[in-house]
Amino acid sequence: EVQLLESGGGLVQPGGSLRLSCAASGFTFRNSWMHWVRQAPGEGLVWVSHINTDGSSTSYADSVKGRFTISKDNAKNTLYLQMNSLRAEDTAVYYCLRNFDSWGRGTLVTVSS
Amino acid sequence: DVVMTQSPLSLPVTLGQPASISCRSSQSLVHSDGNTYLTWFQQRPGQSPRRLIYKVSNRDSGVPDRFSGSGSGTDFTLKISRVEAEDVGVYYCMQGTQWPPWTFGQGTKVEIK
Numbered sequence: 001e002v003q004l005l006e007s008g009g010g011l012v013q014p015g016g017s018l019r020l021s022c023a024a025s026g027f028t029f030r031n032s033w034m035h036w037v038r039q040a041p042g043e044g045l046v047w048v049s050h051i052n053t054d055g056s057s058t059s060y061a062d063s064v065k066g067r068f069t070i071s072k073d074n075a076k077n078t079l080y081l082q083m084n085s086l087r088a089e090d091t092a093v094y095y096c097l098r099n100f101d102s103w104g105r106g107t108l109v110t111v112s113s
Numbered sequence: 114d115v116v117m118t119q120s121p122l123s124l125p126v127t128l129g130q131p132a133s134i135s136c137r138s139s140q141s142l143v144h145s146d147g148n149t150y151l152t153w154f155q156q157r158p159g160q161s162p163r164r165l166i167y168k169v170s171n172r173d174s175g176v177p178d179r180f181s182g183s184g185s186g187t188d189f190t191l192k193i194s195r196v197e198a199e200d201v202g203v204y205y206c207m208q209g210t211q212w213p214p215w216t217f218g219q220g221t222k223v224e225i226k
Contacts, residue, residue: 035215045154045162045205047215059213095161100152100209101173103161 002026002102006094009107016086016111022079022096022104030054030074033099036081038092039106048094049081064090086111115140115211119204119218125226132193134221136206141186143210150209153182153191156220157202165204166191193223201225 008020020036036048049060049070058070069082079096086109093106116139126132142149153166164173166182169189179194193200206218 044203044220045156045207045217047207047213047217050213050215061214100207100215101164101167103163105161 002098004096004098004102004104006096006104006107009094009109011110011112012086013113014087014111017082017084018086018109020081020083020094020096020107020109022081024077024079024096024098027098027102029072029077034070034072034079035097035100036070036079037095037097037103038090038109039095040089040092043092046092051079083109088112114214115142115208115216117206117208117216117218119206119221122219122221124221124223126193126196126223127226128198129195132196132200132223134191134204134206134223136184136189136191136218138187138189138208140211142189142208143186148210149185151182151184151189152207152209153180154205154207155200155202156205157199160202162205196223196225198225 003025005023035050038048051058051070067085071080088111091111093108095106096104118137120135142151149169151169154162155165156162165176170182181192183190203220203222205220
């Protein structure tokens, strides 16, 4: 069974940083494309970032480009999202996904002073 | 970017009756490989989204056969043949043909009358 468990969310001040982690199990992580998708409170789904199997290719939504960095450690079966220069509008539940067919439960990031 | 437009945004339905959600893309979703990467997700209240249908009409494992997807080019439809109480939630379409970014529709809220 595919399992994705996000962690690292919390309350951070504007301009601050957080690193989200997603522990993966139940599938061959090193062979999987992974994504982060976020959902602001009461809002819809927004794609944030993707990474390919070996981490050699990544992409980002314009709203986070230059501030967020996605990475994956295939030895640890873990996906990361380093978030810098956080803004109030980054407040959302962040979901880790395996190629859109499996979703984690999400971790809440709140950016507020 | 490909814009995904869903209608209606709210859909009150009587139990046992059919429901239909439309999703239109601003550009054709036919990929150069011949596939059409249009996906439907369901998000029940308080839960993570889950994939229902991929490549327009392919149901995921465990998805009841009352759910069906159809369409081509820029026009797509999700149909529920007979709505059950467990179908309450928000439904999203998403395109994965022209990326980045992967883009979602605004979501359609299905509720019981």
